[in-house]
Amino acid sequence: MDRYFLIASTFCFLAAVVHTAIELRTKVFRPMRFNFVAIGLGFIFQTVFLWIRGQELGRCPITNLFEVFAFLAWSVALIYMVVGPAYRLSLMGAFTAPLVLLLQVFALIAPIDTRHPVTVPVNSWLEFHASMSLVAYGVFALACIAGVMYLLQERQLKTHHLHSIFYHLPPLTNLFAVITRLLWWGFALYTIGIVSGFFTGHPLPRIQVVAAIALWLLYAAVLQARHLKWLAPKRVAALCIIGFGVALALLWGITFTAELHHAP
Amino acid sequence: MNLFCIGLSHHTANVATREQFAGNATAETIARESGCAEALLLTTCNRVEVYAVSDKRISTDEITRCLMAKANLDPDNYSPPFYRYEDNKCVQHLFRVASGLDSMVVGESEIFGQAKKAYESARTSGAVGPYLHRLFQRAFRVAKQVRTHTDIARGAVSVGSVAVELAQRIFGKLSECKVLVLGAGETSERTTRALVSRGVNDLRVSNRSLDRAHGLAQTVGGRAVPFDDWVAQCREIDILLTSTASETPLLTSEILAPMLWERLDRPLFIIDIAVPRDVDPSVNELEGVYLYDIDSIRSVAEQSLALRRQQVAAAEAIIADHVTEFFDSISRGLTRLSQGVEHPSVGENPLHASEL
Numbered sequence: 143m144d145r146y147f148l149i150a151s152t153f154c155f156l157a158a159v160v161h162t163a164i165e166l167r168t169k170v171f172r173p174m175r176f177n178f179v180a181i182g183l184g185f186i187f188q189t190v191f192l193w194i195r196g197q198e199l200g201r202c203p204i205t206n207l208f209e210v211f212a213f214l215a216w217s218v219a220l221i222y223m224v225v226g227p228a229y230r231l232s233l234m235g236a237f238t239a240p241l242v243l244l245l246q247v248f249a250l251i252a253p254i255d256t257r258h259p260v261t262v263p264v265n266s267w268l269e270f271h272a273s274m275s276l277v278a279y280g281v282f283a284l285a286c287i288a289g290v291m292y293l294l295q296e297r298q299l300k301t302h303h304l305h306s307i308f309y310h311l312p313p314l315t316n317l318f319a320v321i322t323r324l325l326w327w328g329f330a331l332y333t334i335g336i337v338s339g340f341f342t343g344h345p346l347p348r349i350q351v352v353a354a355i356a357l358w359l360l361y362a363a364v365l366q367a368r369h370l371k372w373l374a375p376k377r378v379a380a381l382c383i384i385g386f387g388v389a390l391a392l393l394w395g396i397t398f399t400a401e402l403h404h405a406p
Numbered sequence: 407m408n409l410f411c412i413g414l415s416h417h418t419a420n421v422a423t424r425e426q427f428a429g430n431a432t433a434e435t436i437a438r439e440s441g442c443a444e445a446l447l448l449t450t451c452n453r454v455e456v457y458a459v460s461d462k463r464i465s466t467d468e469i470t471r472c473l474m475a476k477a478n479l480d481p482d483n484y485s486p487p488f489y490r491y492e493d494n495k496c497v498q499h500l501f502r503v504a505s506g507l508d509s510m511v512v513g514e515s516e517i518f519g520q521a522k523k524a525y526e527s528a529r530t531s532g533a534v535g536p537y538l539h540r541l542f543q544r545a546f547r548v549a550k551q552v553r554t555h556t557d558i559a560r561g562a563v564s565v566g567s568v569a570v571e572l573a574q575r576i577f578g579k580l581s582e583c584k585v586l587v588l589g590a591g592e593t594s595e596r597t598t599r600a601l602v603s604r605g606v607n608d609l610r611v612s613n614r615s616l617d618r619a620h621g622l623a624q625t626v627g628g629r630a631v632p633f634d635d636w637v638a639q640c641r642e643i644d645i646l647l648t649s650t651a652s653e654t655p656l657l658t659s660e661i662l663a664p665m666l667w668e669r670l671d672r673p674l675f676i677i678d679i680a681v682p683r684d685v686d687p688s689v690n691e692l693e694g695v696y697l698y699d700i701d702s703i704r705s706v707a708e709q710s711l712a713l714r715r716q717q718v719a720a721a722e723a724i725i726a727d728h729v730t731e732f733f734d735s736i737s738r739g740l741t742r743l744s745q746g747v748e749h750p751s752v753g754e755n756p757l758h759a760s761e762l
Contacts (some may be wrong), residue, residue, distance in 0.1 A: 144573070173548045283591060295575070299696045300690065300696065302563070302705060304710075306713050308575065309557065309575075311575075313574060313575055314575070315577050318671075368671075371670050371671045373670070374694050
């Protein structure tokens with residue numbers, strides 16, 4: 143029953159993607175309002191899904207890969223809803239919708255919604271740790287999206303071939319400022335998430351700890367290099383994409399090992 | 407009622423012909439002399455057009471006579487290529503003109519202001535009545551909608567505007583940008599003025615002749631920099647505009663690359679409008695440097711024009727909808743008039759209320 147809400151949400155994101163694709167084809171971009179509304183609706187359906195699933199489980203709904211991906215998609219939409227209007231980044235929605243759509247389609251299609259009895263009792267620190275880390279992932283996802291937009295804009299400027307989308311993308315320096323802010327926000331949230339993991343009272347699997355710290359170190363290195371001006375904006379943008387790719391892979395690994403760890 | 411438009415434009419007549427008919431008449435004189443109920447004269451550098459409403463048919467020759475009244479031409483022996491559009495064709499033509507679809511540079515917005523001025527002038531003189539009032543108000547609305555819902559006005563089409571547009575795509579607000587102008591030629595002055603008009607405050611001018619640098623700096627509100635110091639300026643500036651008469655490149659990758667390390671997080675936009683080029687093309691390969699020479703600027707302008715032309719179909723569709731809707735609303739108005747409803751209440755039809 144709760145999956146229907148996730149399916150409805152997926153259709154909302156699909157509508158935003160199709161709308162953008164049509165505008166790309168006709169080379170007329172006015173997707174801002176439509177995409178914002180579609181993503182907003184999708185976000186509401188996602189929230190309902192998570193709420194129902196949470197009620198059913200009696201805990202934060204991140205007990206298997208399916209729920210983790212749904213929660214991550216919700217985080218990305220949430221951060222977009224916050225960042226989009228605040229930073230006034232045109233076309234951010236057009237780039238966010240496909241990512242959320244991919245995450246949700248994967249979650250719905252892949253056989254990962256395995257409901258096994260959870261043996262670990264409800265632990266608020268553990269839930270805080272996991273949910274905060276996933277929200278941080280959502281911020282890193284937005285940084286990745288801003289990175290894609292930066293590289294797209296930069297490429298067109300370098301090659302002198304300006305597609306009509308060029309005139310709707312935010313200016314390079316604005317995009318870079320947003321990337322930097324998102325990286326700091328994501329890093330701060332992820333740090334809180336990792337630190338809270340040490341208060342759970344349970345020994346976490348070593349591989350999870352190592353993976354989480356490795357990702358933390360990766361983003362710390364990017365931020366440090368950015369702060370010391372060792373990296374050109376283009377490389378920071380590329381590292382945002384690589385960083386989120388690594389984060390997704392680690393998330394898979396962490397959730398997979400956690401499922402093994404908690405399985406009866 | 408007979409609604410028509412008679413005119414000459416860059417499509418049908420050269421400037422020598424168009425100037426014979428510009429500035430000789432006003433909307434009021436045309437209405438009075440030709441016997442039209444309402445008239446409006448739109449004169450720009452690319453067109454001379456009369457929009458009019460009359461009870462009976464007014465011939466093209468009659469309007470031509472009014473336009474050339476002071477030009478001392480014999481209308482019987484002179485037949486310029488005037489076009490004539492009536493009723494819905496006239497409405498469609500006006501909507502296309504106001505939206506910039508009929509302009510020499512497709513999508514230019516100057517025509518919108520010129521049409522507004524022409525309308526105001528005719529309204530003040532009393533030559534515009536309710537029919538032309540509604541027609542032009544609708545035309546302005548259509549033009550705004552076309553601009554908002556298509557990319558017809560997107561992209562720059564001249565050297566100065568391309569430079570400004572690209573600078574804005576890179577830096578956003580130009581008010582915090584530092585600009586160095588190298589060479590004090592006419593094109594660089596025009597481009598500099600375009601940059602200043604978009605908010606550039608920190609402007610430095612360098613030239614082999616310090617006097618000329620001072621001259622341009624004074625004109626555009628910048629400061630002169632000795633020619634020997636211009637390379638060092640590349641450490642701080644955001645935009646470099648070059649147009650010297652140098653036979654060899656003044657800026658190469660070897661000179662610029664070491665300086666980029668000190669400004670790794672800030673892009674450098676170089677506009678090289680000199681022929682031969684002042685900046686070696688390999689400079690564009692450097693990270694964070696965006697080099698545009700005169701050919702690439704022209705190419706961007708052509709891409710913008712092509713993009714605008716691609717938008718024409720979408721704009722025409724919007725116009726077609728409005729033409730139909732406008733005629734429907736006019737027919738409904740005439741029907742109501744025939745039924746004796748002289749003054750429909752303002753709130754009765756919001757669409758018409760906004761027009762009126």
